[in-house]
Amino acid sequence: MILDINRVTKNFGGLKALSDVSVSFARGEFAGLVGPNGSGKTTLLNCISGLYSPDTGSIQLKSKSITGLAPHRIYRLGLGRTFQISKVFNRLNVIDNLRIPALTEGKLNRQEIRKRSLEILKQIKLDNLTHSTAENLSGGQRKLLELGMVLMTDPQILLLDEPFGGVHPELKSELEDYLCQLNRNGKTIILVSHEMPSVFKICQRLVVLDHGILLTEGSPESVRADERVINAYLGGSYET
């Protein structure tokens, strides 16, 4: 297992955002983390990436405990993430946004960073916006830029929070293919998304949260047929 979450609980005052959640992700897996709004998906991602420290429980990345570790240390262990509301650096241009993760890693020199940035921009279809400032990008473009930033350092595990939000429908399909390609190339991907057709199409396994509790996990087919999921999340039968 590349990522082990063991009995993690996180409270915000009286609100139990995560309650005794235990789940593991295998190396090279493409997993979907789904659930209704407020089910604790983003909180779990924040605990994994170090933005929140769990109240109880532990998290292990590649058999090493990362519980309570600072986000930059977790990132350097090979875990990259994107956010539901894109966290790009508005006043910096697209290239500088991409340079930051590469510079923090410190493995590439200036020319290599530039070369890698241009490669990534081509892959995420932003190569015509190299010198635009991030604040001038559309919501979808910002999502893509954020994905590009994560890919700059070639992390082994990607936590993607709503990567399809605001992305043009035509580009969304290409993005799905691109994520599948990344997964085929060995990346472990944990995807949080409300785009259920995409989730069912590209994820190999789904983990369902509801009110901070792990409701169920399994193949997309088994989850789709699970009564508890239909009741809690879909509110009835769901057709793709």
Next chain:
Amino acid sequence: MKRLFAAVLLILALAFPYYFKDYWLYVGIISLYYAMLASSWSMLAGQAGLISFAHVAFAGIGAYTSGFFVIHAQFPLPLAMVFGAIASAIIGFAIGALTLRMRGPYLALTTLAFSEILRIFITAEYQLTQGSIGLQVPLIFGGNKIYSYYTGLFLFILCTAVLKLVLQSRVGLFLIAMREDEDGAATRGVNTVGYRLLAFVVTSAVAGLAGGYYAHVVGLVSPQMIRLGEMGLILAMSVFGGVESLLGAALGAVALQALTEYLRIFAEWRLAIFGALVLFTLKFAPQGILPRLFIDVEIFMKRWLDKPER
């Protein structure tokens, strides 16, 4: 254009003592002290997004440390000033390590408290500091104003160059990223606490060096230099000149210091005038007067160059 502007400013600054003597030269000397403080504070607030109210306290630490080393250990003045800067950096590190994990207003409140505690401590410890009377320290170059001015100009250029180098390095990029989105920066590998601490220590050291310079050009160090009003003045200077521009903030310092002399007849009311000036700047040129001026000149030049010939 910015380089040309900086070159013209440098020539004007070098020529200043030939055209202004005695009183106005002294005003120029004090302006350089404020210019160092305003530009280093602008790096802290404008680039790193850290609002500290302890900047004049670090200048005070530099001033007193330098004074102590000269009086009690007979250190040469330049070495004592360097020790003043080091003392400010060390205390800046300690304060920063305690407070820079905090976000939002906590840093501002803690630094404000630290500054006031230091001022009260200096006032109360009469045996050590001569309290509110102030500690008399030797003057640099025996009080020669022209040499004092050029020393200040050299220190200002040195400090600005160091700050500029830091900002143009990867550290500067990380500081901007942190200011834009701290969680975003942290999850892309930026050690946010570490780089904030670095910015805090570097700017504290600059403030300490400025304080040491001030001590030895005025010849007296007193708790007056740590007053909250002084911190307000630094803030006004930075905002007026351009909080995201080292040179802008420094020019803001020179402009407001010169204005202070003209507004002396208004006594404490001049602070109210500065407050109004800051509000005016924030409303009509939030990036500061100098960056606004650059933008306007660029627009004018572009229009002028694009104008079809008749």
